[in-house]
Amino acid sequence: MRRYVPPLQDMQFVIERVLGAPAQWPDLPALADHDIETARHVLTEAGRFAADVLAPLNAVGDREGCTWTDGQVATPAGFAGAYRAYVEAGWPSLGCAPEWGGQGLPHLLEAAVQEMLVSANHAWSMYPGLLHGAYACLAAHGDSALKALYLPRLASGEWLCTMCLTEPQAGSDLGRIRTRATERDGAYAIDGGKIFISGGEHDLTDNIVHLVLARHPGGPPGPRGLSLFLVPKVLPDTGERNAVYCDGVESKLGIRGSATCSMRFEGARGWLLGEPCKGLAAMFVMMNAARLGVGLQGVAHGEAAYKHALRYARERIQGRPAPGAAEGTEPVPIARHPAVHANLAAQRCAVEGARMLAYWTAQLLDESEYAPTPDQRRDAHERLALLTPLVKAWCTRAGFEVADQALQVFGGHGYIEETGAAQALRDSRIPLLYEGTNEIQAVDLLVRKIVADGGAAYGHLLDDLEAAARHDGRGLEQQAVQLDALAAHRRLLAGLIRESAEDPGYPYRAADDFLRAAALLCLGRWWLKVLALSRGDGAAPRGKAATACHFFDTVLPGIAHVEHRIRCARRALPDLDDCD
C-alpha cells in the first residue's frame, strides 16, 4: 500500500518564506487572528488526518468503487466513517465565515489542506471537494432565508453538495443545456437529466444540496437563458424526499471511489440563486474556486507520485553504478542511477514549482477578498482571474506527467495495480478534463482575459514579474535569464494581440502554448525568489537551490520553442486525413 507522508517542510517553506503569507495576515483584517502557529498547527493536524485516516482507504476505494442499487449509491468501505471523522474534527468549516459557523481561515491554508486530502485519497476528497465552492456561491447569491437554512449545514459538513451542469449534449458548451425550470408555488420545478455529477448520490450524509443550471421559464435560448437553482435531495422544511433521482454511476478510468452519477430531475422543487438568467455568472463563483481546487489536485498527485517513486528508488537494488562513479561497483539502489536520478529531479522540480504557483494563487484569493482597500482587492482579483485558468491547466498537466514519470521509475512493477503507481496515473488524469478542459482554460486565459482587453491586465502581471525579478534576482546569474524571457514574451504578446485583430482564429490556435509560456514565466518568478532565499539564512530545504538552478538551466529555456510554436500558429493547420 502506498503511504502518504505530508510534505510539511516544503509547504511551510512556500507559505512562510516564499510567499511570506503569515507576515501579511495582520494587514488583512479578516485574517488578523491567524499567524504562523495557526498555520503550522492546521497543516500538522490535516497531514495526520490525511495520512492516518484517508491514505489507508485509497487503494481499497479504487478496488471496490461505488455500487448503485435501485437509486442508492454505496461508497467504498470506510469512506462514510472517514467522512464522519472529518466532520467531527471540524475540517469542513475551515474556510467558511465565522458568522455561519466557520473558522474563517486563509484560503491559502485551505489550499494546503486540500492538497493533502487529495494526495492521500483523491476519490474520497471529491465528496467534500465542492463544499467550499457551493458555500461561496450560496453566500454570494442566496437570499437570507436560504442562507440561514443552508450555510450552517454546509459549513459544518452535515450536508454535502453537487454542481449539476453537464448534460449528454452539453459539455463544454453549456448553452445547449435542456434541463428546464417552471415556476410553481413561489419556487421552481426542475425537469431534466444531468450526467457526470460527482457525489450526486452517496451514503455519507442525509441530505445532498444540488446546485443546478437550468433554463429559466421564458428565458432566451443559449447560455443567456440559464439560471442557477438550489435543489435539495430532501426538503428541509418537511423532510420529504425531493424528486431528484440517481439513475446510475459511471465506470471510470480512475477516482473509482467517487460516485459519478447520472441524475434525473422530475419536477424537483428548487429555489433560484441570484438573478434570473444569470445562472452562468452565479455558477462561475463556484467554478472559479473549483478550478483552483483542481489545480491543487495536480500538485497533490505530483507530490504523492514523486515521493512514492523516490521511496521505491531508494529501496530497489538493481544494476551497478555507471563506470567511474564514486559509488564503486556493488549493486546500488536505482535512485543512484543517473537516468533515474534525472527523472526524479525533474519530478521534484515540477511538483515544487506547481505548488508555488497554486499557493500563490490561493494567496491572491485571500487578498482579493480581505485586502483593506478596494484598489488592493481589485488588483489581486485581476491577477487571480489570470492565474486561475493557468493554475488549473498547468498544475494538472504537471501532476499527470509526474505520475507518468513516477510510474516509469517502477519499471514493469509500475504496471501492476498492486504497486499503486498505476492508480496514481489513472486518478491524476481527470483533473485535465473536468471543470473545463485544459484547452478551455487556455482559451479563457488568452482569448477572454488577455486579447480581449488588449493585454492590459496581463501587462500588470508581467510588470509584477519584472519587478520581482529585478528585486529578488539582484546578483544572481538567473536574473538575466528571467528578464530576457520576459522581454521576449512582451514582444511576442504585442505581435499576437495585433495579429489577432486580423485573424481571430489565431489566439485560439496559440492558446495552449501561450498558457505554457505564461506559466514558465510565473514559475521563474518564484524559483528566483527561492534562489534569493537560499542565498540568505540557509532556511531552504536540502537541494532546493539546486532544483531552482535546474529550472533555469533546463526548464525555462524551453520557452523559446514554445513561443516559436505560438508564432507558427499564425499559419493554417494541415488538413486531417480522411481516408477512412
Next chain:
Amino acid sequence: MRRYVPPLQDMQFVIERVLGAPAQWPDLPALADHDIETARHVLTEAGRFAADVLAPLNAVGDREGCTWTDGQVATPAGFAGAYRAYVEAGWPSLGCAPEWGGQGLPHLLEAAVQEMLVSANHAWSMYPGLLHGAYACLAAHGDSALKALYLPRLASGEWLCTMCLTEPQAGSDLGRIRTRATERDGAYAIDGGKIFISGGEHDLTDNIVHLVLARHPGGPPGPRGLSLFLVPKVLPDTGERNAVYCDGVESKLGIRGSATCSMRFEGARGWLLGEPCKGLAAMFVMMNAARLGVGLQGVAHGEAAYKHALRYARERIQGRPAPGAAEGTEPVPIARHPAVHANLAAQRCAVEGARMLAYWTAQLLDESEYAPTPDQRRDAHERLALLTPLVKAWCTRAGFEVADQALQVFGGHGYIEETGAAQALRDSRIPLLYEGTNEIQAVDLLVRKIVADGGAAYGHLLDDLEAAARHDGRGLEQQAVQLDALAAHRRLLAGLIRESAEDPGYPYRAADDFLRAAALLCLGRWWLKVLALSRGDGAAPRGKAATACHFFDTVLPGIAHVEHRIRCARRALPDLDDCD
C-alpha cells in the same frame, strides 16, 4: 465500441513510395518473389482480420481480463476462437522461412501486419506476439533435432511460446537471476520462479514453449553465468506434462486480456539453446526482434487513438466557431475548433512520423538478413542496431502521448471506460516499460552503441541522413532546417564523446534527451522525403505535405532545447528531498 479501420492508404504510401521497398525486393534474393501486389494483398487481408475478428474483442477482453483457477488460465471470451482463425488463415507463418513451413515474407510486411493486430486488440496480439522472435532464436541457436521438432509447430502457430527472463529481484538487472539449471539425463532440470511472463499459461494452444534464462551449472555469478533453455509445457516425445506451473496472473493497468503470469519451474525438463553461459546473447536475438515489435505497438496505439478521436471530433457538435471564422456562427463539430484541430494535427504528425521510423527499421532488418553482399548486410545491421532502441523508445512514447491527447478530445467522456479512450491510454502505457524500459533503450543507444565506438557507426547513420537531405531536399526551404540541425548535432556529439571520457556518468544523464534528438533527425529525413514526393506526382495522401511542413515548423525546432538539456546534463543533478 471503438471501430478499427486499417490505415491502408498511409501504409502503402510509406512502404511503396517513402521507403520504396517493393522496388528493392527483386535485389534481395530471398524476397524476389514478392511485389507490390503481394504487399497490398497481405495488408488488405490482415486489415480485414484485425477489423472484423480482433477489434470486436478488444473492449470485452479488457472488461473480462484473464482468470486463474488452480494453475489454469482462461482467456477472455472469443480470444481462443480468434486465435484458431488466425492459425487457419496462416498468419503465424508470415515471416518464417519456407523450409520450416513459413511464407518468407519481408519483415516490413510483417511489421505492418503487427501494427494492425495491435491497433485492433493489443491484449490478444500478445499471445502470438513472441512467435517470430522465438522462431528466430530457435532457428539461430537450436540444434537440428530441436529445430525439426519445434520450428514447424511455431511457424504454423500450433504451439505458442514465451520469454522467461524477469524474477522479482531481477528486472532490468538480469545478472541477478536465480533460476538454475542442473544437468540431468542428457538435458537439464530447471528450478526457480519467474514473473511477468506474458502468455505463460492460457487456453489458446495445447503446448507452450518457454525460453528460459537460468544459471548454468558451474557458471560464474552475474550475467555471464546465464544460459538459455527451451522448456516445453508438455514434453513432445511422451506427451507428459512438464514441471512448469502458473501460480497466478497479475492485475494490471491495461492489456488485461493478456495473461501476465507468475511461473514456477520445479525440476522442469529443458534443453540448452546455443552455447553454455551465452544465454544473454542468444536471448538478445529474440529481444531485438521484440523491441522493434514493441516500437510498432506504439505506432499502433497512436494510429488507433488518433483515428478514434478524429471520428468523434467530426461527430460531436459543441460550441460555435471562433469569431470571424469562415464557418459562420452555427454550432459545429469540435474538429473545427482550432484548439481541437491543432491537437489532432499534432497527433497525426506524431503517428505518421513514428510509422515511417518503425517501417524503415523493419526494412533495414530485411536488408540485414537478405541483402546480396556481406557489406550491404553489415551496413544494414549497423543501422539496425542503432535504430532498434530508438524506435522502441520513441514510438512507444509517441503512442502513449497520442493516446493521451486523443483522450483529451473526448473531454469528460474520455474518462468513462465505455468510450474506449481510457482503455487506449491504459493499454498504450506498457510498451514504455517492457522489453527494457525506455531509459534502458536510451542508455543502450548512447552509451553502448555510440560513445563506446567513438561515434563511428552513428556517424555513418548521420552521413546517410545528410546525403538524403541533400538529395531529397533540393529546392525545399526545409532542407536548410534539416541540414543545420544535423550540423549542430554533430558538434554536440563530438563534445559529448570527448567529455564522456572524463565523466563516464555524463552520457547516462544525457541519454534520454540524446535519443530524442536522434529521433527528430531521423524523422526529418523521412518528412523531407514526403515533401519531395508531394512535389512530384501528387500521390501523397491529403494533408500529407502540410503535415510535413508542420513537422519542420513546430516539431524539429524543438531539438535546440533538447540539445541544450543534453549540454546541461554535464552538471551534477540536484539532491532529492529527503524530509520524509
